[in-house]
Amino acid sequence: MTDRRVDLLFDARHLRQSGIGTYIATLLPSLEDTFAERGLSLALLVNEHAVPEVRPGTTVVTAPPAAMYTLGEQRVWARALNDVRPRGFWVPHYPFPFAALRHRGTRLFVTVHDTMHVRDREISGQSAARRAYARTMFQLDGRLASLIFTPSEATKATLTAMSPGARVTVTPIPVDEEWFAPVDPGLSPVQAPYVLYIGNAKWHKNLPLLLMAFGDVAGDVPHKLVIAGSGEALRGGDERVPALAAGLGERVEVMGRLDFPVLRSLVAGADLLVMPSLYEGAGLPPIEAMASHTAVLASDIPALRETCGGGADYFDPTDRAELAAALRAFCRDEDARAKLAARGWAHVTARQAGLSLAPAAEAVAEVLGSSTGT
Template sequence: MRIALNARILQAPRTGIGQYVAELVNALRSEREVEVTLFNGWGWSSALPEAAMPGYSRLTPLLRQIPGAYQARRWLEQKRFDQGRAQNIDLYHEPSLWPLHFDGPTVITLHDLTHLHFPAAQPPARVKEIERRLEAGVAQSQRILTDSQAIADEAQAYFGLPAERFVVAPLGVAERFYPREPEAIKSVLKAHAVEAREYFLCVGTLEPRKNLNLALQAHALLPESLRQRFPLLIVGMAGWQPSQFSDQLRRGLASGHVCLLGYLADEHVAQLLAGARALVFPSLYEGFGLPVLEAMASGTPVILSRTSAMPEVAGAAGNYIEPDNADSLRDAMSRLIDDQVHWQVCQEAGLQQARRFSWKRCAQATAGAYRQALGG
């Protein structure tokens, strides 16, 4: 099967979907019947590009201000994509929301329906473009991959499609996420002035859906001595209109008990996850929740909301809280500080739960969707 996969998102810093594309492509190379060629928006390649860091493009903020910029870029990408027809493509896989036009079998990955629930989390022009194109893209696709059953069920109901059009392919864990001894991560911890297992960690783009305010509020409710001993570290890029977090963040940063680390290299994040007391992940809505899985695989307990797809990922290993209750989050954090037996139970349960997921299994399910779309 000769697959054209749209990998343009890899030109940006790798957040959730970018990590998905990179890991899936690597895992698909072990599927003997699958041959993947990557479209990068301008041309074609068989090799993954190096991960970009923030600031990779100074044009992106400008493009958001230009009327019709998304449509113009889309037109150019379609023209470039059409030039790849000579490669005798059997199937086109679009891993991010809406596909380019292709007159052969198409598979898309629908990670979530965030644009319906949290349209303010993305630039208005992008939301408008999603609304304009997504339904047609779904109709164009023979199979629709989702990261979780929760999103498959939601999308099936929203689009009014039969269940057999959907294939659930849960995400996996990259090799860099595993338990590490404090000595192995001491340089990274020292750089942020923390000790192993003596800080809480939030990972994710700074946007309303991630519910960062709840994490800040709950941490502020801890006794001052605990806030000083167990600071809250926040890793992630600023999202669309992050200014709404400014007041809350300013108070936390001024106290010295909250550290905003910004976007970090993958290995740096993996080491911080392995050293945290717990991952704090009170997100309001997720199509999967990859940091939850990565934390569990790193031997770190997770505190998370019981919403959307997250219970599918954490299972019985999760410390669940209500996403609008700062007291419940504070209590979960306190227990993981005070109750070492509970912490160890959560750690072991998380390691066992994480073993259920792998990129190999994701690739196998994805290859199965390709076969179905091709009529095999």
């Protein structure tokens, strides 16, 4: 390691996953810049088979692969804290690292992307035991973390309702600049026209509503429904989804994870991107679609209203007929789609201006810089 005590150990093991991986990749440049500018030392905890490129001065600590929410993950954290003994430890998802209880001199920082795991079973798909586990973790985070970061005011509100004393700051996630770059339309694996869904098939994603609403209008529009980013995950989420997708035959196309240039082309080529979620912590796919000049329909829930603003049209995520009517109207009206896409572009470019995760990195550096360490 180093001759001096490391100022911050950041858990970057999930860099290659969707969602949390996007957050980590977006945060790391600001984290490295901020710590270098302040003369603070940074170490990254990474999977031994997935070591990212880092800048000079950033230390890499390797660990065996361990899934989220498992004892294996807790063991990885315990070993890393024992070996590194950092002044600060940042976990970019909500499970509380129990080893931190034995390292009271280490400041804990946590990112809570959403509180979906404590939602009712009809939304989360979680058992009572799993919901109790999540609530316990959120409460421990709230009591013991020096700072908690959330991507939206909506997530902050639900978190502080569970843990009123939590020190929470909102740091919205910007869209990666690559989403604003020109695309190669020839890379799209689907021929137009199509309606697009990006994500997995977990309960809170509410994919059955979209499948049923699309089935209601399939005879009236020429579009396919494309479900991307899921693949085999269709079998591990909402059990209604595979049968509903199969029932629509060739009108539904399901594909797994795609290389980024292909995904970008797929998003840019869609007539509509639909996000039917019952719950989200923030919601990146809609604003990534806006950056690709694609019109967006989003469920009318607080986090998506906060993230998408006036750049989307909204529907009640419990109203199949309302979504079907919106699909029918926009699939048939090219001018309406163009106007909605223009609203989305205006919203995402305004939102993007000056937005970064640097404030989160700076807040951590400020706590560590003002605390007493060895």
